[in-house]
Amino acid sequence: xxxxxxxxxxxxxxxxxxxxxxxxxxxxxxxxxxxxxxxxxxxxxxxxxxxxxxxxxxxxxxxxxxxxxxxxxxxxxxxxxxxxxxxxxxxxxxxxxxxxxxxxxxxxxxxxxxxxxxxxxxxxxxxxxxxxxxxxxxxxxxxxxxxxxxxxxxxxxxxxxxxxxxxxxxxxxxxxxxxxxxxxxxxxxxxxxxxxxxxxxxxxxxxxxxxxxxxxxxxxxxxxxxxxxxxxxxxxxxxxxxxxxxxxxxxxxxxxxxxxxxxxxxxxxxxxxxxxxxxxxxxxxxxxxxxxxxxxxxxxxxxxxxxxxxxxxxxxxxxxxxxxxxxxxxxxxxxxxxxxxxxxxxxxxxxxxxxxxxxxxxxxxxxxxxxxxxxxxxxxxxxxxxxxxxxxxxxxxxxxxxxxxxxxxxxxxxxxxxxxxxxxxxx
Numbered sequence: 001x002x003x004x005x006x007x008x009x010x011x012x013x014x015x016x017x018x019x020x021x022x023x024x025x026x027x028x029x030x031x032x033x034x035x036x037x038x039x040x041x042x043x044x045x046x047x048x049x050x051x052x053x054x055x056x057x058x059x060x061x062x063x064x065x066x067x068x069x070x071x072x073x074x075x076x077x078x079x080x081x082x083x084x085x086x087x088x089x090x091x092x093x094x095x096x097x098x099x100x101x102x103x104x105x106x107x108x109x110x111x112x113x114x115x116x117x118x119x120x121x122x123x124x125x126x127x128x129x130x131x132x133x134x135x136x137x138x139x140x141x142x143x144x145x146x147x148x149x150x151x152x153x154x155x156x157x158x159x160x161x162x163x164x165x166x167x168x169x170x171x172x173x174x175x176x177x178x179x180x181x182x183x184x185x186x187x188x189x190x191x192x193x194x195x196x197x198x199x200x201x202x203x204x205x206x207x208x209x210x211x212x213x214x215x216x217x218x219x220x221x222x223x224x225x226x227x228x229x230x231x232x233x234x235x236x237x238x239x240x241x242x243x244x245x246x247x248x249x250x251x252x253x254x255x256x257x258x259x260x261x262x263x264x265x266x267x268x269x270x271x272x273x274x275x276x277x278x279x280x281x282x283x284x285x286x287x288x289x290x291x292x293x294x295x296x297x298x299x300x301x302x303x304x305x306x307x308x309x310x311x312x313x314x315x316x317x318x319x320x321x322x323x324x325x326x327x328x329x330x331x332x333x334x335x336x337x338x339x340x341x342x343x344x345x346x347x348x349x350x351x352x353x354x355x356x357x358x359x360x361x362x363x364x365x366x367x368x369x370x371x372x373x374x375x376x377x378x379x380x381x382x383x384x385x386x387x388x389x390x391x392x393x394x395x396x397x398x399x400x401x402x403x404x405x406x407x408x409x410x411x412x413x414x415x416x417x418x419x420x421x422x423x424x425x426x427x
Contacts, residue, residue: 022150022158027207031149034203036165038100041196043173044180045107047275048189049124050257051181051268052110057121061258061392065384067121068254070128072380074136075373083140083225083366090214092141092362093204099138100201106130107194114187136369143365147353148209156298156420159349160290163342167282178272186268212358224360225367234355237413238302238348239368243375244406245310250379251386252313252399259392264319264326274330281335285342293347299418302347303410308340310403317396351418 022028053059053067086092106127113119150158180189229235260266266274285305293301315333319326356364386395410416 020157020161022154022161027209028149028158030203030207031146031209032161032165034200035162036169037196037203038200039166040169040173041193041199043169044177044196045190045193046173047177047257047268047272048181048186048193049110049128052114052119052186052190053121053124054257054261055181055186055268056114056119057124059121059258061255061387062384063121064258065254065380065382065387067124067128068250068380068383069377070125071132072250072373072376074129074133075369076377078133079136079140079366079369079373080225080363081366082136083363083369086137086141086144086362086366087215087359090211092145092211093207093209095141096138096145097201097204099134099141100197100204102134103131104194104197104201106134107190107197110190111187114185119187136366136373139369140362140365143352144212144358144361145209146349147358147361148211149207152353155353156290156293156346156350159346159353160286163289163346163349164283164286166345167279167284167286167338167342176272178269178275181272182269212361215359225363225365228356228360228364229367232355233414234351234418235364235368237410237415238351239371241306241406241410241413243372244409245306245403246372247375247379247382248399248402248406249310249313250376251383251402252316252396254380254383255387255392255395256316258387259316259396260330263392264330266327266330270327274327275334279334279338281340282338282342285339286346288339289343289346292343293350293420297416297418298347298351298420299414299416301343302351302418303407303416305340305343305345305347306407306410307404309337309344310340310400310407312336312340313396313400313403317393317400350420354421 023032050064050067053064059067086095089095110119110124110127113123146158146162147155176192177189180192229239257271260271261268289301292304296304312333312335315329319329352364383395383399386398
């Protein structure tokens with residue numbers, strides 16, 4: 001009896017000690033919850049939306065390229081102005097909530113259109129474009145809000161927690177998405193993403209962080225973000241590299257579902273499991289980044305992440321032969337790239353939190369997105385065109401080599417040598 005009494009007392013303390021300190025803070029915990037729910041829904045939609053085009057509307061390679069381009073074209077068109085407007089308006093949390101609610105409405109229109117037998121590719125293009133536009137407003141606002149919900153000395157840890165959720169969403173989201181597609185059809189699977197945006201809006205409505213004041217702007221505000229990027233060797237090198245990576249990644253991504261289902265004959269449910277199982281690498285990467293960056297430096301962690309994100313993609317065009325070998329190669333590619341993208345994203349998030357001034361965050365984010373994300377629709381259109389002209393597998397080889405070249409360009413930049421400031425403020 002006495003032994004039991006002694007054991008039950010410290011147990012809650014031992015359990016609570018395993019909870020990351022940031023998650024004990026109410027504001028960060030609610031912010032993290034909003035991000036986690038939304039990212040999980042996004043992963044369901046990432047497989048359900050293209051499968052709707054392929055399986056329900058019988059889209060071809062060029063049309064798949066257009067669909068992917070529609071998602072990212074708003075970045076090229078609106079990102080710079082979105083960043084300026086977010087900085088001037090100032091209430092980033094409100095912008096993020098409005099963007100969540102708008103995306104929920106747009107995505108709900110897909111299963112509604114399917115149920116009414118009026119769903120078309122034109123509607124999918126419109127939904128993709130509208131959701132992409134609202135995502136820009138959300139992202140440029142989040143770049144300013146995120147640094148207000150975590151202390152400066154915990155940027156790496158905070159980003160690790162957020163991206164750990166993203167990694168877990170990679171594990172469960174595509175698998176659940178593939179299952180929902182098989183059980184309820186692809187359009188109805190998209191409804192899960194719509195619900196996730198409502199969950200994100202709810203948790204964001206429950207926080208009140210001290211935001212940076214509005215910047216009413218002045219002369220040169222339109223180009224302020226671009227001028228900062230051009231003057232920062234660190235941000236400029238990152239932008240040049242990831243823009244090339246993203247261009248070729250979206251050449252690849254535009255044809256991924258089509259290639260997997262028609263060339264490799266992978267069923268939707270199995271494809272979801274492959275993508276989800278491979279994302280275990282993302283979970284490991286998110287949990288390893290803080291320690292790895294502490295050992296080799298945050299700059300080298302970012303560079304290593306870029307290389308690990310691009311090189312393993314070669315397994316996709318290499319895939320062939322017996323089905324177990326094909327699935328094994330696809331799993332290996334997804335596992336390693338999942339690890340790499342977590343290492344890349346967490347590292348650069350912490351680096352940018354240090355080097356970009358608060359008053360310019362949304363504008364720098366907007367200018368960065370305009371180039372970085374702006375390459376994505378161009379890459380997707382190029383992928384659809386090349387897939388039609390020269391075939392799916394040759395196009396994937398081009399995408400693989402181009403992505404590796406973009407990642408390797410970091411080796412000649414100052415980014416690998418970048419170190420986070422110490423507690424005393426020295427670099």
